Amino acid sequence: MRDKDQIAQVQSTAESWSPQQVLSWAFEAFGNQVAISSALGTGGMVLIDMASHLREEFRVFTLDTEFLFPETYSLIDKIEQKYAIKIERVFPLLSPEEQERVHGAALWIRDPDQCCGLRKVEPLRRKLSELGAWITSIRRDQTSFRKKARKVEWDVKYGLVKVNPIADWTLKRVWRYLIEHDVPYNPLHDQNYPSIGCTHCTRAVRPGEDERAGRWPGTGKTECGLHIIEIDPLRRLPEADA
Ligand code: SF4
Numbered sequence: 001m002r003d004k005d006q007i008a009q010v011q012s013t014a015e016s017w018s019p020q021q022v023l024s025w026a027f028e029a030f031g032n033q034v035a036i037s038s039a040l041g042t043g044g045m046v047l048i049d050m051a052s053h054l055r056e057e058f059r060v061f062t063l064d065t066e067f068l069f070p071e072t073y074s075l076i077d078k079i080e081q082k083y084a085i086k087i088e089r090v091f092p093l094l095s096p097e098e099q100e101r102v103h104g105a106a107l108w109i110r111d112p113d114q115c116c117g118l119r120k121v122e123p124l125r126r127k128l129s130e131l132g133a134w135i136t137s138i139r140r141d142q143t144s145f146r147k148k149a150r151k152v153e154w155d156v157k158y159g160l161v162k163v164n165p166i167a168d169w170t171l172k173r174v175w176r177y178l179i180e181h182d183v184p185y186n187p188l189h190d191q192n193y194p195s196i197g198c199t200h201c202t203r204a205v206r207p208g209e210d211e212r213a214g215r216w217p218g219t220g221k222t223e224c225g226l227h228i229i230e231i232d233p234l235r236r237l238p239e240a241d242a
Contacts, residue, residue: 004154007152007153007154007161008154010025010152011150011151011152011153014150014151014152015150015151015168017151019046019047019050019165019166019169020050020053020054020165022151022152022163022164022165023047023050023051023054023135023163023165024054025152026133026135026152026161026163026165027051027054027055027058029133030131030132030133030161032059033131033132033133034059034131034132034133034134034135034163035058035059035060035061035088035127035131035134035135036048036051036058036059036060036061036134036135036136037060037061037062037063037124037127037134037135037136038060038061038062038136038137039062039063039072039196039197040062040072040075040076040079040186040196041137041186041195041196042137042171042174042175042178042185042189042194043137043138043139043166043169043174044137045079045178045183045184045185046137046166046169046174046177046178046183047135047137047165047166048060048079048083048085048183049083049177049178049181049183050165052083052085057085058085059088060079060085060087060088061087061088061089061090061127062076062087062088062089062090063090063119063120063123063124063127064089064090064091065092065119065120065197065198066091066092066095066096066119067096067108067119067198067199067200068197068198068199069186069188069196069199069202071186071187071188071196072186072188072196075184075185075186076089078184079184082184088127090123090124090126090127091123092118092119092120092122092123093118093122093123094118099115099118099119103115103118106200108198108200108201109200112201112219119198120226121226124158124226125158128158128160131160132160132161133160133161133162133163134155134158134160134161134162134163135163135164135165136162136163136164136227137164137165137166138164138167138227139164139166139167139168139169139170139171139174140167140168141170141171142211142212143212145227146227149164149167149227150164150167151163151164151165151167151168152164171194171211191204192204192205192206192214193205193214194211194212194214195211195212195214195215197215201215201217202214202215203217
């Protein structure tokens with residue numbers, strides 16, 4: 001099921017599927033070649049919990065920039081215990097010290113795009129090169145870049161299938177699931193951090209701000225680059241690209 005034409009066939013049908021149906025399809029179609037990609041935010045926790053009810057074994061990976069909050073590292077331990085899984089931690093090629101030596105101090109302030117490129121995008125690309133599909137928790141209501149996300153789509157940027165089971169969910173619905181199913185989550189969410197990334201680039205949001213306002217505050221940056229431009233719904237793909 002790696003052919004774009006085959007994906008095109010399921011794409012519109014998948015839009016009416018529940019997240020569990022989307023996940024089941026992905027597990028069935030890709031087996032060990034599909035993994036949940038998660039920064040272990042609220043949406044990712046929903047997917048991990050759902051997956052645990054569908055399969056005994058499933059793959060989850062996270063991009064460990066080595067700049068994560070202590071609370072995030074504790075959550076990784078908690079998830080591994082509760083769900084009896086081993087989260088695959090994907091590290092950048094350069095340690096923080098090496099990055100400073102090569103690119104100078106505090107790259108995240110001077111050039112956050114380059115920093116995210118080194119610590120997130122390259123590791124993600126490396127990880128995805130070993131997979132046939134990846135599962136993300138992106139939602140259409142999160143940013144303007146994510147509005148066009150389909151539940152099943154061909155990822156032009158990375159050249160594999162991208163699965164977004166909760167693309168049509170709202171943050172409220174995500175929270176309802178977490179509470180109703182007693183799913184563990186990052187305690188920083190209770191301290192006004194709706195979206196949590198690296199310590200250097202995440203702050204609490206103020207009342208009235210949107211859920212990603214605390215990411216790269218003051219820079220105009222809203223995405224780390226992982227989900228930008230690769231989303232090109234199949235119906236709009238040029239023939240030559242098929
Ligand atoms: S979120 Fe900040 S610290 Fe983390 S990789 Fe991106 S720029 Fe660097």
